[in-house]
Amino acid sequence: MSATETDRRGQTREVIEHMLAERQEMLVLLCRVSGVEPYHTPPDRADFEEFRQVLTDYIASAHFGLYARVADGTERRRSVLEVALRNYPRIAEITSEVVDFTERYDMREDEALPPGLPAALSVLGERLAERIELEDQLIAALANQRPALEIVSGGTV
DSSP states (O other): OOHHHHHHHHHHHHHHHHHHHHHHHHHHHHHHHHTOTTOOSOOOHHHHHHHHHHHHHHHHHIIIIITHHHHTTOOOOHHHHHHHHHHHHHHHHHHHHHHHHHHHTOOOTTSOOOTTHHHHHHHHHHHHHHHHHHHHHHHHHHTTOOOHHHHHHTTOO
16 A cells, blocks of 8 residues: 555544544434433523534534545545445435524524424434434445444344
8 A cells, every 4th residue: 555545544534533523422412402311301502502513513524524535536446436426415415404404493592492393303313313324334435344234234243
């Protein structure tokens, strides 16, 4: 492997690690504002605003970090390109839904959280779970690994 390839793979690893850290933070905040175990209190306005910001950062880091190599043509591995081309259209749709969510709930500080928020958070959580599954397939391809789900279902455990 050339020094350039080693450098690119190291940069990719850093992008993935950053995105996964933001994903983890976003999921914790999603649980908090949704009242999921161990959080049983109604969403707090400050927590919700923090969640919206971290959600936006996570979506941006995945889009501009993870997919940038594919979009700008620097990724040449066929396996990575195949996964990216297969998954990206659905990821883009989910990204659009997330952006719509963050814009819909961009409220003034003195506004109360709307009563329909729990249902909207539930739908958002489902979309994010789907997106995470698709992202993990791309991460596995970038890391030259098979996704854990494929390993288990493929009988190669």
